[in-house]
Amino acid sequence: MEAHSSIFGNYSTIHGPKTPCYALKFASFSSSKQVLLRTHLSFPSNIAITEKRLRIRASVEEVHSEIVGPNVLEDSVRAKVRRKNLAVFVSGGGSNFKSLHEATVNGFIHGDIFVLVTNKPDCGGAHFARDKGIPVIFFPKVKDDSGLSSKDLVNAIRSYKVDFILLAGYLKLIPTELIRAFPRSILNIHPSLLPAFGGKGYYSMKVHKAVIASGARYSGPTIHYVDEEYDRGRILAQRIVPVLPNDTAEELAARVLHEEHKLYKEVVAALCEERIIWREDGVPLIQCKENLSLYK
Numbered sequence: 001m002e003a004h005s006s007i008f009g010n011y012s013t014i015h016g017p018k019t020p021c022y023a024l025k026f027a028s029f030s031s032s033k034q035v036l037l038r039t040h041l042s043f044p045s046n047i048a049i050t051e052k053r054l055r056i057r058a059s060v061e062e063v064h065s066e067i068v069g070p071n072v073l074e075d076s077v078r079a080k081v082r083r084k085n086l087a088v089f090v091s092g093g094g095s096n097f098k099s100l101h102e103a104t105v106n107g108f109i110h111g112d113i114f115v116l117v118t119n120k121p122d123c124g125g126a127h128f129a130r131d132k133g134i135p136v137i138f139f140p141k142v143k144d145d146s147g148l149s150s151k152d153l154v155n156a157i158r159s160y161k162v163d164f165i166l167l168a169g170y171l172k173l174i175p176t177e178l179i180r181a182f183p184r185s186i187l188n189i190h191p192s193l194l195p196a197f198g199g200k201g202y203y204s205m206k207v208h209k210a211v212i213a214s215g216a217r218y219s220g221p222t223i224h225y226v227d228e229e230y231d232r233g234r235i236l237a238q239r240i241v242p243v244l245p246n247d248t249a250e251e252l253a254a255r256v257l258h259e260e261h262k263l264y265k266e267v268v269a270a271l272c273e274e275r276i277i278w279r280e281d282g283v284p285l286i287q288c289k290e291n292l293s294l295y296k
């Protein structure tokens with residue numbers, strides 16, 4: 001294990017996994033301060049809430065997990081975690097949807113896409129879903145009365161016993177009814193490092209144009225929980241992508257999209273393996289597969 005120092009404070013990196021795992025950020029914690037984390041461990045028929053105490057000290061080697069040890073989630077254990085039912089929302093080409101679908105089929109993600117929701121029944125994502133035999137729901141209701149109401153959408157998604165909802169380029173606001181019916185269960189991917197370049201009006205190329213115009217040297221995707229405001233829910237994962245001096249918005253978008261596909265798959269894999277825990281202050285953390293006492 002090797003200790004590093006950065007703008008994020010001190011953290012530890014385990015060599016081996018492709019994506020580094022970090023011990024908790026503890027730049028602002030005093031020596032020996034104890035932090036209480038709640039972890040939701042759910043198994044096929046029950047959900048147990050376990051409290052885990054992490055002792056945070058000034059050196060990496062002194063970070064201990066007192067209850068959960070390393071390598072708890074081996075493949076044999078994963079087999080006992082129920083496979084999750086997923087719903088995906090798209091409005092466009094659906095490259096993230098296609099990449100997530102592939103990951104469910106090849107076993108990288110321990111779940112299956114049961115239903116696709118779209119406001120554009122002719123979009124690339126909807127065509128792909130139909131080709132794969134995935135039911136397509138039209139939402140929201142439009143003038144000719146096609147499309148579901150918010151209440152019907154909630155009922156339809158419940159009828160597929162959906163555990164998690166994944167927004168992948170869905171451009172309409174998610175109704176409050178759905179957010180309340182699926183607390184801490186809806187994720188969105190946004191093509192900038194939130195909270196920068198997010199919120200109403202920041203979508204598609206507008207995001208990348210604004211990033212380039214600002215002079216920011218880094219951009220990248222953010223995956224966050226969805227609440228009632230655009231792009232403001234708790235951040236779950238980010239990936240950094242450089243902004244090059246001569247980048248066009250299209251070039252930057254392509255570079256970010258490439259990382260989006262990788263990041264979304266990893267995050268949804270963690271979600272389906274029940275490796276998300278919630279820090280006391282409400283920030284979600286991803287437990288590293290290789291060592292559940294370390295976080296991404």
Ligand code: GRF
Pocket residue numbers: 090092093094095096097168169170189190191204221257260
């Ligand atoms: C992605 O850039 C995503 O971050 C944003 O919408 C775009 C969707 O692209 N929310 P695709 O339809 O998945 O190709």
